[in-house]
Amino acid sequence: MAPNKSKKHQSQDSGWIDISVPLKSGMARWPGDPEIRITRINDMDRGDDDNLTHISMCAHTGTHMDAPLHFRKSGKPIDKMPLSAAIGKARVIEIRDKEFITVDEIRPYRIRIGERILFKTKNSNKRWDNKAFMKKFVHLSTEAALYLSERKVQTIGIDYLSIGGYDGNVIEVHNIILKAGIWVIEGLNLSRIVPGDYELNCLPIKLSGADGAPCRALIRKV
Numbered sequence: 001m002a003p004n005k006s007k008k009h010q011s012q013d014s015g016w017i018d019i020s021v022p023l024k025s026g027m028a029r030w031p032g033d034p035e036i037r038i039t040r041i042n043d044m045d046r047g048d049d050d051n052l053t054h055i056s057m058c059a060h061t062g063t064h065m066d067a068p069l070h071f072r073k074s075g076k077p078i079d080k081m082p083l084s085a086a087i088g089k090a091r092v093i094e095i096r097d098k099e100f101i102t103v104d105e106i107r108p109y110r111i112r113i114g115e116r117i118l119f120k121t122k123n124s125n126k127r128w129d130n131k132a133f134m135k136k137f138v139h140l141s142t143e144a145a146l147y148l149s150e151r152k153v154q155t156i157g158i159d160y161l162s163i164g165g166y167d168g169n170v171i172e173v174h175n176i177i178l179k180a181g182i183w184v185i186e187g188l189n190l191s192r193i194v195p196g197d198y199e200l201n202c203l204p205i206k207l208s209g210a211d212g213a214p215c216r217a218l219i220r221k222v
């Protein structure tokens, strides 16, 4: 019998599911951030000896992590992140509210100290289809940011470009979360993910002294 290709593929990947978004020239970005450009500067189709790509992008493009340095002058840079912030058990919590992640909605989950929490919101299904930046997206309420900082979670993830809202509390929420020493993953796509317990692996690239860095985010069921 011929081997089942999809099964073989699955076992090679050991159950890991990619929850990062593909990086592409011109993809949605935070207003004011430089546009991402991915250019093939050598191209074998044009007779060059090799294919060679040049990348120009903001450290906060697509799926990425924020370091405390992003909003704290003396905060840790991304290359000083403890690896445990990006590797280990994580919980995917589904948020039904169309505007905010609220304390009322997350309280029943009894979030504990040291947890890694990924919020699956309405953003995952709707926001990434659009090439342009969407100003309205589900984000943390200021009260929820305070609640998570009191809970002393280790890492939080969200499925669009910011944990705070564009027209409102973006600075406030980042200040609260990053001051509390919580590491942040932004730009996830959780549309295929059923809420529950997972193992997370989303190491950011080792950008020396930087306030954030792109990462490839993977989860698998535990």
Ligand SMILES: [Zn+2]
Residues within 6 Å of the ligand: 060, 064, 065, 066, 161, 186, 212
């Ligand atoms: Zn960021």
